[in-house]
Amino acid sequence: MNNSIFTESNQRFKVSIPDQILNKVKELCESSFPNETGGILIGNYSEELKCANVSEIIVAPSDSKSGPTWFLRGTSGVKKKLDRLWFDKKYYIGEWHYHPDCSSNLSSQDIKQMINISNNENYKCPEPILLIVGGKTNLWEYSTYVFPKGKAFVHLDTIK
Template structure:
C-alpha cells in the first residue's frame, strides 16, 4: 500500500501482510493498548520510507489508554536487522482500542522527544496508530516534520 503526504510529497510504502500482522498483535492484547517498533529503509533520496517489519518489545506497560514500550534487547535486534537486511528503525506503532487512530497529546510529545534524542538518527519518525475494535480496525499514519505531526493518506491508484 502506498501512502503520501500531499504538502511535503513524502511517501510511505507498507505491505498489507504487515498491517494484518499488526492488527493481529493489537487484537491479541485488546482491550489494552499494544505496540512496537517499525523497521524499514529510505529510498528515492529519502523521500520514501518503506516499512518492512516490526519488532515487539519483550517488556512493556499497558492499559486501556496507555502503552509504554520497554527497550530491553531492542538495540541488539536492531543491529541484527541492519546487518542482515539493511533495515533501520523508522518509527513506532501502537493501538488505540475502541478509540480513533488519531495521535493523543502524549503521542505527539513522544514523537517530538524521539526526534530530539541524540541516539535516534531519524528526523521524521513515523507514528502508526491502529484503532482496534473487536471485529474491525482503522489505521492512521503520521510523521514528524518541522516539529509538527503530519498525516499520510492512502494514495489513489495510479
C-alpha cells in the same frame, strides 16, 4: 505483494506498508484487546529519500507496559535487534501502537513521545513515523504521521 501507501497531497512524505505487515499488526492488536500494544517500525528509505518502506516490525518488548488507554513501549532487547538489522540495511523508522476500540487519532502524549524520538540522537531517525491502529476486529482504522525534526508533524492519508 500488496502495499498500503500513506501520503499527503503534495507527496512530500510517503510511507509504504505491506498488507502482510498490517495484517500481523492487526493480529497483535486483536490478541492484546482491550489493552494497548505497540512496537517499532523497521525499514528503509527509497533513493529519493521521500518514501519510507516498512519491511518488518518489532513487537512490544517484554518490559512494555499497557492499559486500555496507554502504552509504554519497553526497551528490553531493542538495541541488540536494531544493531543486527542495521547490517541488513534495515533501520529504525518509527513506532506503531494500538488504540483499542478508539479513534486512531494521535494523542498529545503521542506527539510528545515522537518529538522526543526525532530529537534523540540514539535513534538516528530525524523523521520518525507513527502508525496508530484504532477500532477493533472488522472495524479497523489507521492513521500515519511523520515527525520531521524541529517542524510540525504531518498527517498522511491512505491512498490505496
